[in-house]
Amino acid sequence: MTDSFVNSVTPDGERVPSHSGEPLVVLSDVNKHFGELHVLQDINLTVHRGEVVVVIGPSGSGKSTLCRAINRLEPIDSGTITLDGQPLPAEGKALARLRADVGMVFQAFNLFAHKTILENVTLGPIKVKRMKTAAAKQRAMELLERVGVANQADKLPAQLSGGQQQRVAIARALAMQPKVLLFDEPTSALDPEMVNEVLDTMVALAKEGMTMVVVTHEMGFARKAADRVVFMADGQIVEEAEPEKFFTDPQSHRAQDFLGKIL
Ligand code: ADP
Numbered sequence: 001m002t003d004s005f006v007n008s009v010t011p012d013g014e015r016v017p018s019h020s021g022e023p024l025v026v027l028s029d030v031n032k033h034f035g036e037l038h039v040l041q042d043i044n045l046t047v048h049r050g051e052v053v054v055v056i057g058p059s060g061s062g063k064s065t066l067c068r069a070i071n072r073l074e075p076i077d078s079g080t081i082t083l084d085g086q087p088l089p090a091e092g093k094a095l096a097r098l099r100a101d102v103g104m105v106f107q108a109f110n111l112f113a114h115k116t117i118l119e120n121v122t123l124g125p126i127k128v129k130r131m132k133t134a135a136a137k138q139r140a141m142e143l144l145e146r147v148g149v150a151n152q153a154d155k156l157p158a159q160l161s162g163g164q165q166q167r168v169a170i171a172r173a174l175a176m177q178p179k180v181l182l183f184d185e186p187t188s189a190l191d192p193e194m195v196n197e198v199l200d201t202m203v204a205l206a207k208e209g210m211t212m213v214v215v216t217h218e219m220g221f222a223r224k225a226a227d228r229v230v231f232m233a234d235g236q237i238v239e240e241a242e243p244e245k246f247f248t249d250p251q252s253h254r255a256q257d258f259l260g261k262i263l
Pocket residue numbers: 034037039057058059060061062063064065066
């Protein structure tokens with residue numbers, strides 16, 4: 001790869017997708033209400049293996065609920081969600097296994113405050129994946145190395161900067177060897193000077209072929225790493241396009257209006 005872009009472009013200017021085209025996460029006619037509020041309306045979305053989908057849209061449009069539905073933190077009213085061809089289980093052991101396959105990185109870092117950085121990363125593999133402690137530690141150190149915080153392994157989360165904590169959260173998610181990683185505004189709680197260190201980590205993951213669904217308003221990240229931008233408003237997917245197309249030539253009024261406010 002000669003430039004910093006994940007997706008290559010042919011001499012004719014045609015984008016070559018980074019993914020295989022094989023569906024990994026498929027949402028079909030998904031609906032969800034909170035009381036009167038129809039928060040997800042007939043959502044149809046396919047995320048392919050190796051694909052990076054960036055979800056953007058105004059606050060309250062249902063982006064977090066969409067992520068939580070994919071991870072089954074939020075039950076849906078109707079429709080189906082499948083992961084690697086399997087419908088999402090409702091409960092029990094199958095659900096725990098599914099959770100291991102769907103990693104999630106939240107806006108707030110959500111690390112266990114009273115456990116060290118290393119323990120934060122080894123806990124899931126030891127408890128859920130029944131990994132031996134020594135092997136889990138070794139793997140955790142490799143992951144902490146990869147996200148650039150290995151030298152913080154013995155500290156508590158509060159002793160790290162927000163950017164470092166969020167990179168630990170990414171390492172923790174990776175430790176479970178997920179099939180897909182969901183990011184819900186992973187940089188919006190960070191001080192500005194720490195945003196790039198987290199985005200750079202995410203771009204590196206995207207380049208390595210990780211399947212990612214990323215809710216973010218970071219347009220630089222979307223341009224650099226996304227195969228596709230999905231624009232949500234009022235519980236609906238209003239528009240989907242390749243990032244360059246979406247940012248330069250949005251089709252819907254809602255997207256034009258939204259981009260006018262944030263760009
Ligand atoms: P976004 O992430 O795009 O800002 P959310 O998915 O968080 O949007 O929320 C979509 C809508 O659903 C908002 O109007 C929000 O207030 C509402 N909502 C989210 N979670 C709940 C909940 N647990 N109970 C009731 N309403 C909720």
